[in-house]
């Protein structure tokens with residue numbers, strides 16, 4: 001499998017909120033997405049980053065508050081569709097989008113991929129699908145980002161078909177074989193959002209572990225350090241969040257060669273995305 005990592009825009013927020021003992025300085029949080037090219041099963045995206053739709057959906061209250069809290073920068077050339085086009089990939093060439101969770105910065109461009117099927121943990125969508133107005137806002141969910149034919153194109157993970165993982169994945173014990181050939185293994189990373197999933201994918205000898213928003217900064221995993229307490233207001237379950245973070249800390253300690261990639265850690269992403277290099 002070929003794996004390429006991108007970001008479609010970024011937001012800014014004080015580092016202090018993203019990690020304990022962080023600086024008050026505003027730092028950038030790129031909105032990552034990844035392209036996974038499977039030799040037989042086609043092209044998959046892991047999340048999508050921001051799109052112009054995010055700005056349409058946050059024009060008025062209460063959603064406008066997102067823009068105040070985390071101002072977003074998105075250039076035309078940063079859109080997922082344009083970055084893929086520069087590699088000769090058209091939107092309809094994308095066969096699947098794997099959705100880590102339903103926060104706006106992960107699903108804003110779903111509607112750009114008209115032929116793609118959507119793969120996600122069912123509990124992630126169940127918790128938000130009927131949310132509107134303030135209820136949706138409190139879950140950082142913008143219903144307008146969900147395509148009209150989302151249900152028809154969805155292939156939610158069958159959670160009763162979980163598989164037992166071998167020691168290579170410890171302390172993660174169970175997961176989901178997304179494509180049936182063990183090339184992409186999803187694991188549950190709850191706490192940040194209901195039903196958040198991370199995925200393992202391999203490119204020759206390199207194993208990647210995309211952990212979405214289980215931590216915003218890689219340092220959080222290294223130090224087993226959660227964000228400022230105020231972030232708990234955003235999390236679906238702060239206790240679960242800490243549990244998940246602890247597992248990631250153990251995992252990274254025991255598998256130092258694995259590329260563990262949080263979706264918004266600029267320091268980590270800059271190692272894979274040349275345009276982010278400082």
Ligand SMILES: [Zn+2]
Nearest residue numbers: 101103193213
């Ligand atoms: Zn999130």
